[in-house]
Amino acid sequence: MNESALSPAGSENAAGTLLEARHIVKIFGELRANDDVTLKLKPGEIHALLGENGAGKSTLVKIIYGSLQPTSGELYWKGEPVTVANPAAARDLGIGMVFQHFSLFDALTVTENIALALPPGLDMADLAARIQTVSADYGLPLRPDALVADLSVGERQRIEIVRCLLQEPRLLIMDEPTAVLTPQEADQLFVTLGRLAREGCGVLYISHRLEEVKRICHDATILRHGKLVARVDPQQETAASLANLMVGSEVAAVKTAKGRAPGEPLLELVNFSMATDDPFGMSLKNINLTVRAGEIVAVAGVAGNGQGELFAAISGESVTADVSAVRLSGEACGGENITMRRRRNAAFVPEERIGHGAVPNFTLSENVVLTHHAIGEGVVRNGLINRLAAHAVNAKITEMFDVRKGTPDPEARALSGGNLQKFVVGREVVLQPKILVVNQPTWGVDAGAAAIIRQALIDLVRGGSAVLVISQDLDEIFEIADRIAVISRGELSEADPAEDMSLERIGLLMAGAHEKANQVGETATTA
Amino acid sequence: MKLILEKRSEQSRAMALLSPLLAIAITVVIGGIIFASLGLDPFKALHVYFVEPVTSLWSIEELIVKAAPLVLIGAGLAICYSANVWNIGAEGQLTIGALFGSAIPVYFTTWQSPLTLVLMLVLGGVGGALFAAIPAALKNRFGANEILTSLMLVYVAQLLLDWLVRGPWRDPKGYNFPQSVPFEGWQLLPLLGEGRVHIGAIFAVIAVIALAIMMGRSLRGFEIRVIGNSPRAGAFAGFDQKRVVWFSFLLSGALAGLAGICEVAGPSGELQPNISPGYGFTAIIVAFLGRLNPIGVLFAGILLAISYLGGEAAQVELGISDKTAQVFQGMLLFFILACDTLILYRVKIVSGRPATAKV
Numbered sequence: 038m039n040e041s042a043l044s045p046a047g048s049e050n051a052a053g054t055l056l057e058a059r060h061i062v063k064i065f066g067e068l069r070a071n072d073d074v075t076l077k078l079k080p081g082e083i084h085a086l087l088g089e090n091g092a093g094k095s096t097l098v099k100i101i102y103g104s105l106q107p108t109s110g111e112l113y114w115k116g117e118p119v120t121v122a123n124p125a126a127a128r129d130l131g132i133g134m135v136f137q138h139f140s141l142f143d144a145l146t147v148t149e150n151i152a153l154a155l156p157p158g159l160d161m162a163d164l165a166a167r168i169q170t171v172s173a174d175y176g177l178p179l180r181p182d183a184l185v186a187d188l189s190v191g192e193r194q195r196i197e198i199v200r201c202l203l204q205e206p207r208l209l210i211m212d213e214p215t216a217v218l219t220p221q222e223a224d225q226l227f228v229t230l231g232r233l234a235r236e237g238c239g240v241l242y243i244s245h246r247l248e249e250v251k252r253i254c255h256d257a258t259i260l261r262h263g264k265l266v267a268r269v270d271p272q273q274e275t276a277a278s279l280a281n282l283m284v285g286s287e288v289a290a291v292k293t294a295k296g297r298a299p300g301e302p303l304l305e306l307v308n309f310s311m312a313t314d315d316p317f318g319m320s321l322k323n324i325n326l327t328v329r330a331g332e333i334v335a336v337a338g339v340a341g342n343g344q345g346e347l348f349a350a351i352s353g354e355s356v357t358a359d360v361s362a363v364r365l366s367g368e369a370c371g372g373e374n375i376t377m378r379r380r381r382n383a384a385f386v387p388e389e390r391i392g393h394g395a396v397p398n399f400t401l402s403e404n405v406v407l408t409h410h411a412i413g414e415g416v417v418r419n420g421l422i423n424r425l426a427a428h429a430v431n432a433k434i435t436e437m438f439d440v441r442k443g444t445p446d447p448e449a450r451a452l453s454g455g456n457l458q459k460f461v462v463g464r465e466v467v468l469q470p471k472i473l474v475v476n477q478p479t480w481g482v483d484a485g486a487a488a489i490i491r492q493a494l495i496d497l498v499r500g501g502s503a504v505l506v507i508s509q510d511l512d513e514i515f516e517i518a519d520r521i522a523v524i525s526r527g528e529l530s531e532a533d534p535a536e537d538m539s540l541e542r543i544g545l546l547m548a549g550a551h552e553k554a555n556q557v558g559e560t561a562t563t564a
Numbered sequence: 565m566k567l568i569l570e571k572r573s574e575q576s577r578a579m580a581l582l583s584p585l586l587a588i589a590i591t592v593v594i595g596g597i598i599f600a601s602l603g604l605d606p607f608k609a610l611h612v613y614f615v616e617p618v619t620s621l622w623s624i625e626e627l628i629v630k631a632a633p634l635v636l637i638g639a640g641l642a643i644c645y646s647a648n649v650w651n652i653g654a655e656g657q658l659t660i661g662a663l664f665g666s667a668i669p670v671y672f673t674t675w676q677s678p679l680t681l682v683l684m685l686v687l688g689g690v691g692g693a694l695f696a697a698i699p700a701a702l703k704n705r706f707g708a709n710e711i712l713t714s715l716m717l718v719y720v721a722q723l724l725l726d727w728l729v730r731g732p733w734r735d736p737k738g739y740n741f742p743q744s745v746p747f748e749g750w751q752l753l754p755l756l757g758e759g760r761v762h763i764g765a766i767f768a769v770i771a772v773i774a775l776a777i778m779m780g781r782s783l784r785g786f787e788i789r790v791i792g793n794s795p796r797a798g799a800f801a802g803f804d805q806k807r808v809v810w811f812s813f814l815l816s817g818a819l820a821g822l823a824g825i826c827e828v829a830g831p832s833g834e835l836q837p838n839i840s841p842g843y844g845f846t847a848i849i850v851a852f853l854g855r856l857n858p859i860g861v862l863f864a865g866i867l868l869a870i871s872y873l874g875g876e877a878a879q880v881e882l883g884i885s886d887k888t889a890q891v892f893q894g895m896l897l898f899f900i901l902a903c904d905t906l907i908l909y910r911v912k913i914v915s916g917r918p919a920t921a922k923v
Contacts, residue, residue: 066570354799376802387800396794398575407790407801410783417783451573 054116055080055239056101056132056208061110063096070096071107072263078256080207083230083240085250085271088260089283089483090454094243097260098210101241102134103127133201134210139193143186147179151200172199175229190339191222198229208239215249219339220511220544227253245283245484246512247276261285284484299519300330303472303503304351304383305364309371311350311357319343321350324529326522328472328503333494334532335518336507339547343527344507345388348476351505352385353378365472376411384408384470386462388477388507390454394461397450401442401460402427404449405434408464434463438489455486466493473497476507491517511543525549569909579907584853584864586906587899595892604882612881613874613892625759627869629831633658633823633843635768635865638850639775639858640816646779646856647812648792653699653714654820655844656721657692661821662828663725664691666835669751670733670744680750684825692821693814695721700813704806710813718844726837733835744835753830764826768865771819775858788812820844841872842890849897868893 056078063071071093078084088094099105101112103121112119114130121127124134141150148165155164165181172179177195185193194214201209211230215223230240230253244250250257251271259267259282267282274282309324321343328334338344349355351363353375361369365381375385385408387393395404405427409416416426434440438459442452449457458479465473478494479487495517498504507524508514514521515535522532523546530546592614596606617623637654644651651657665688668680698717702708730742738745753762779785791798791808798805827839850868854860875889 352800353802374802375800379802385800389796392794393796393800396790396797398793399790403786406783406786407797410786411802420783421781422783422786448574 054078054113055082056241057113057116058097058101059111059113061097061100061112062108063093063100063105064108069263071100071110073110074260074263074265076258076265078208078239078241080239081234081237082256083234083242083254085254085257086241086243086260087245087247087250087257087279087283089245089485090481091262091483092260092283093263094260095212096263098134098212098241098243101127102132102210128204131205131207132210133204133206133208135194135197135201135212135214137212137214137216139197141185141193141196144184146182146184147188147196148181150185150196151203154200155203167203168199171202175199175202175232176225177229190217190341191219194218194226202233206238208241209233210241210243212243213245214242215244215246216509217340219547220540221548222544223249247279248512250279251276259283280484299332300501301367302327302329302364303366304328304474304505305367306351307362307364309350309357309359309362311346311355313346319346319527321346321527326505326529326532328505330471330501330503331498332519333498333504333506333517334520334522335514335535336505336522336524336529337511337514337543337547338507338509338524340509342524342547344476344524346527347524347529348385348387348474348507351474352383352387379408379412381472382468382470383472383474384465384468386465386473386475386478388480390457390461391450395449395457398448400446400448401434401440401452402431402446404460405430405464409468412468430464430467433467434460437467438463438493455482458482459486459489462490462493466497469497469500470502472503472505474505474507477510478506478508479510479513480508487513511540523547566914568912568914569905570912571909575907576910580855583903583906584855584860584900587853587896587903588867590899590903591892591895594895598891602884604884609878609882612877613888614870616877617870617873622759623873625757625761626873627866628761628765630872631865631869632762632765632768633827633840634847634850634868635862636764636771636823636826637816637820637844637847638854638861638865639768639771640819641847641851642854642856642858642861643775643779643788644812644816645851646792647788647808648795649703649809649812650711651696651699651714651813651816652711652848653696653716653718653844654816654847655840655842656714656718657695657817657820658824658827658840658844659718659721659725660695660824661688661692661818662824662835662839663721663728664688664694664821665825666733666744666747666828669747670835673745676749676751678750681753681829684751684829685822688825689818689822692824693818695821696813696817697810700810704809710809725835725839729835729837735834742837746834747829748833751829752833753826760831762826762830764823764830767822767826769862772858772862779858784811820847846872846893849893849900852897852900868896871896 054077058074058076061071061074062069074093074097076097086094086097096105100107101121103123103126112121119130121130148161148168151168152159152161152164168179168181172195177199179192179195179199185196194217214226218226234240242254251274254271257269257271258265259269261283269282271279306324306326309321311321313320319342324347336344336347350357353373356374357363357371360371363371365378365383370378370381391397396407402424406416406422409430415423416430417423428446431446440460440463441456452460462475462478475494478490482490491513494504494506506518518535520532521535521538521543523530523543525547526549592610596610599606599609617627637658641651641654665684667687668675668684695717699710699713702713703710729744733744735743735745753764755762756765787803788808790801791803791805795805823843824839828835832839846868850861850864853864853867871889871892875886878884878888879886
């Protein structure tokens with residue numbers, strides 16, 4: 038399983054380098070998204086591109102793939118200078134890219150989706166056969182006639198990869214490929230990447246999961262604020278040293294609060310079921326969950342398995358007829374809306390900060406009113422908004438969470454992702470809620486902001502609150518959770534103590550092996 | 565060389581105020597070109613159109629008479645559009661409001677008391693609100709597009725008015741003209757001063773102030789803006805989108821209905837087949853030109869009233885159709901929507917192709 042021992046197969050290649058980007062500069066308005074970035078990649082090398090959000094990774098990759106043109110700087114392909122005018126030109130050179138967000142048609146089959154990306158006039162039966170061969174060859178099992186709508190996220194990613202492989206790429210660019218995979222699916226992907234590398238294909242691997250970078254990558258280029266800060270051998274680094282290079286300062290380690298005896302149950306779901314009326318939604322089935330005072334319970338799971346629906350059910354954005362299926366502080370409140378539940382001293386942070394957690398073109402102080410209007414320290418009195426009170430709350434959040442912004446009260450959309458997430462979480466934490474439910478607390482957030490947010494959740498629990506974290510980030514879950522449950526296809530596993538959970542066990546539960554995981558564990562891994 | 569639109573990180577406040585002024589300027593320039601192409605002296609024509617209406621006491625009074633309903637309706641529509649609720653049927657709500665209020669003088673011809681007028685005004689508002697409740701109910705219950713339903717109901721209302729004044733409500737002593745009995749005494753709005761200005765103008769100012777406070781300070785106004793901007797964030801805040809649809813339709817309908825009864829109990833003094841020169845439609849432009857802000861609507865209403873007077877003046881002095889007013893109003897709406905792009909985007913000129921790697 039350990040591909041890290043591989044040496045770049047192309048090191049003896051005559052050309053030496055496959056791709057070289059020299060002194061790339063890309064300017065958007067006043068922002069220098071790439072500022073003199075240089076990157077060199079050999080055939081057969083898995084090269085990590087690391088950096089926080091906004092460091093310029095995507096810009097650089099888009100320039101290599103031809104979707105953007107650099108303001109200045111040159112690209113060299115196998116030692117020859119080239120202009121990559123558009124993605125089609127990149128594909129002609131032999132550059133393939135697997136995007137983080139897939140562009141697939143749900144109503145079409147695997148073969149039809151792939152045919153759309155290839156030149157017209159293909160024989161479909163022939164293509165289906167090729168898909169079968171290539172996917173079996175590289176350990177990416179796919180049924181060519183399957184409808185995309187019926188496939189898991191991991192299988193959809195395979196379609197994208199196979200689509201690239203059919204064009205026999207010399208360089209494969211992967212943008213955060215494991216963000217949507219279970220640990221087992223990720224392992225499978227690493228095997229495929231290892232094989233590609235051995236065959237001499239270069240891989241440019243974008244990720245913020247440092248452990249996996251250490252595991253599979255031969256070389257790493259690290260960007261910060263658009264500038265090249267280091268080129269390192271990930272094998273010689275620790276995850277902490279890589280994180281420090283990315284952030285540019287020491288990332289504060291989170292002080293955990295594990296090992297306390299939890300108190301009385303504050304949040305309970307009892308045999309909770311809810312059918313969805315959204316064709317792309319997920320029905321929740323018979324969910325049982327208890328979060329006690331003084332503990333963090335985490336719900337792990339691959340995106341799209343009912344996390345959003347679970348959040349809505351607890352927050353009261355969806356209400357249920359079965360009143361006693363939801364209990365806050367011991368009182369049945371399944372029929373209460375979100376405002377009534379907030380008055381029970383519960384607070385909620387949704388997954389999407391823009392458009393759900395905050396209104397993008399409202400100022401921060403107006404966004405304070407969004408969740409404080411029925412509670413809090415007099416933000417609304419007699420139906421009138423007290424702007425001074427809202428400003429005061431905003432100032433308090435800014436101070437507690439180190440929210441960086443150009444002016445004291447900018448529009449929410451002007452903040453970077455990490456800073457807006459600190460604001461959205463901070464807005465609830467300053468209320469000192471007894472119950473806090475957070476969906477994806479640090480999704481797409483830089484390491485510095487993530488540490489601050491996680492620490493705030495832990496401090497809240499120390500003060501006797503109950504916190505439920507819904508997250509796809511297993512590192513985060515193991516860092517902060519006292520107990521872990523796994524959601525899969527709308528069903529939730531028992532929440533077990535974190536120390537009893539392994540990555541393998543969570544992976545099996547993610548894949549849907551509920552409760553029987555212990556018995557069938559070994560057979561499922563080999564499947 | 566090419567022009568590109570580049571997104572700003574925040575909405576530009578300066579541009580939000582500048583955009584209507586820019587739109588007015590472009591409208592005037594294009595208007596001048598249209599006049600010139602008609603063989604008229606563009607400067608004289610524009611002077612007749614935009615300046616003369618504000619040079620005499622008579623015309624200023626007439627301006628207020630025309631601005632009052634525009635402001636009253638436009639303020640209500642501004643609230644509606646802030647909620648992302650597209651009430652295009654204010655003209656119909658105005659008509660039904662006028663009918664409801666006129667039922668009193670038609671059926672109780674001799675009832676004279678201050679209460680007569682109060683009841684007429686209340687019925688006007690109720691009628692407009694009830695008529696606006698139809699598209700609101702259709703939207704909330706069936707998801708029907710309110711732009712279509714509210715617009716089509718305008719023609720229902722106008723045909724109903726037409727039938728009533730030619731049929732059951734026709735004045736028996738009116739020599740078969742399609743009009744109701746003439747209103748008198750407490751069936752008419754009190755006048756302000758000697759001219760034609762009536763207390764409808766005061767209603768408009770009160771509505772502007774009340775709605776400005778509601779939108780700027782109250783939780784209700786906040787709710788409307790949140791739902792209009794981001795319904796999901798509104799649901800997260802605990803606001804009910806359907807309630808906002810009801811509220812904004814009923815409010816704008818009531819104000820349009822009030823404007824309707826003020827027209828028949830004011831300048832007309834009776835019901836006729838044509839009680840409004842399209843105030844309900846022009847108020848849409850007023851709402852946008854006023855930045856969906858009640859105070860802004862006050863100024864925008866006055867400006868659009870000038871375009872009505874200018875149209876009449878142009879007909880008399882220049883011998884061109886008074887439909888020119890509608891041309892100007894249409895251009896103004898067109899340009900203001902175009903200029904609003906600049907609130908969130910800035911125009912940049914890029915010279916040549918961006919530098920690329922040499923081949």
